[in-house]
Amino acid sequence: MKPTELEAQLERLHSESFGWALHCCDRDETEAEDVLQSAYLRLVSGKARYEGRSSFKTWLFGVIRRTAQEHRRRSRAQRERTLRLLPTETVEAGSPDPLSALEEEERSQKLLRALAALSPRQREILHLVFYQDLTIEEGAEVMGVSLGSARTHYQRGKERLRTLLRQDRPDDQSATGS
Amino acid sequence: MTNQPPDPDLRELFQELRARDERSVPGFREMVAGARKETPEGKTGEDMEWHRGRRIRRRVAWGGSLLAAAAASIVLLLPGRGTSEAEFERAVRSYSASSAGGAWRSPTDALLDLPGSEVLTTLPRVGGRRWPSSPGGNPRTNQL
Numbered sequence: 001m002k003p004t005e006l007e008a009q010l011e012r013l014h015s016e017s018f019g020w021a022l023h024c025c026d027r028d029e030t031e032a033e034d035v036l037q038s039a040y041l042r043l044v045s046g047k048a049r050y051e052g053r054s055s056f057k058t059w060l061f062g063v064i065r066r067t068a069q070e071h072r073r074r075s076r077a078q079r080e081r082t083l084r085l086l087p088t089e090t091v092e093a094g095s096p097d098p099l100s101a102l103e104e105e106e107r108s109q110k111l112l113r114a115l116a117a118l119s120p121r122q123r124e125i126l127h128l129v130f131y132q133d134l135t136i137e138e139g140a141e142v143m144g145v146s147l148g149s150a151r152t153h154y155q156r157g158k159e160r161l162r163t164l165l166r167q168d169r170p171d172d173q174s175a176t177g178s
Numbered sequence: 179m180t181n182q183p184p185d186p187d188l189r190e191l192f193q194e195l196r197a198r199d200e201r202s203v204p205g206f207r208e209m210v211a212g213a214r215k216e217t218p219e220g221k222t223g224e225d226m227e228w229h230r231g232r233r234i235r236r237r238v239a240w241g242g243s244l245l246a247a248a249a250a251s252i253v254l255l256l257p258g259r260g261t262s263e264a265e266f267e268r269a270v271r272s273y274s275a276s277s278a279g280g281a282w283r284s285p286t287d288a289l290l291d292l293p294g295s296e297v298l299t300t301l302p303r304v305g306g307r308r309w310p311s312s313p314g315g316n317p318r319t320n321q322l
Contacts, residue, residue: 107194111191
C-alpha cells in the first residue's frame with residue numbers, strides 16, 4: 001500500500017479508530033490520543049504493514065488494540081510528555097437541542113455504567129459489533145479469539161447488558177424491588 | 179448477515195455514544211504531523227533511511243576506533259613484553275647456573291651432598307683417560 005493511500009485510509013477511519021482507542025483505554029481521552037498517535041506512527045513508518053489478509057479496518061483495530069496494551073505496560077510518565085492535541089473536528093451543524101442532548105448524555109452515561117459491569121471481553125465484542133459495526137467474525141479477529149468464543153461473549157454480554165440497562169431505570173427498579 | 183442480529187435498541191444506544199465521542203476526536207493531520215515531529219522513532223520514509231544510515235555510520239566509527247585501539251595496544255605492548263621476558267629468562271638462567279653471582283643457597287643444602295653422590299653426576303676418570311661418553315658404549319669393554 002502506498003503511503004498516500006495508507007494515509008487516506010487512516011483518515012477515513014480516523015473517527016472510528018479514535019472511538020476504538022477510547023474503548024481500549026477505558027475512555028481516557030488523553031491516553032486514547034497517545035495510543036492512536038503511536039499506532040499511526042507504526043503504520044506510517046512501516047513497522048506494521050497491511051498484507052491484505054483481513055479487511056483494513058479489522059487489521060487497523062488489531063494494531064490499535066496491541067498498541068494500547070503495550071502502552072498500558074509502559075510508564076505513565078511518557079503520557080505527560082506527549083503532545084496534547086485540541087479537537088478540531090467538532091460537530092457544529094445539526095447538533096441536537098440542549099434538552100435532547102441532555103437526554104442523550106444521560107442514556108450514554110447509563111450505557112457506560114452498564115458496560116462497566118460487564119467482563120472486558122464482553123465489553124469489547126459489544127463495542128466492536130454495535131459501535132463499530134463490525135461482524136462477530138471481524139470482532140473475533142480484532143480480539144484475537146476464536147469465532148465460537150466471540151459469539152459466547154457476544155450473547156452473554158448482550159443479555160447481561162439488557163438486564164443492567166433495565167435495572168438502571170428508576171421505574172423498573174421499584175417494580176422489580178431491586 | 180446472520181451473525182449480526184439487528185438489536186436496534188442497543189445499536190441506537192451505542193450510536194449515541196459514538197456521536198458523543200465524535201465531538202472530541204482530535205484532528206487527523208495534526209495528530210500525524212505532531213507525532214512525526216515529537217517522536218524520534220516516528221520518522222517516515224527518508225527519515226527512517228537517514229536514521230538507519232546514521233546508526234550504521236556510528237557503529238562503523240565505534241568499530242574502527244576499537245580496532246585502532248586494539249592494534250595500538252598490540253604494537254606498543256608486545257615488543258616490550260618480549261624484551262622483558264627475554265631478560266628475565268637470561269637472569270634466571272645465570273642465577274641458577276652460578277652461585278657466585280650472588281644466588282642465595284640454603285644453609286642446609288650441604289646436607290643433601292652425600293659421599294659418592296658425585297659418581298652419579300660425573301664421568302669417572304681412569305688413568306687420565308675419560309670413558310667414552312656415548313650412551314651405548316660399554317666402559318668395561320673399552321677398558322679391556
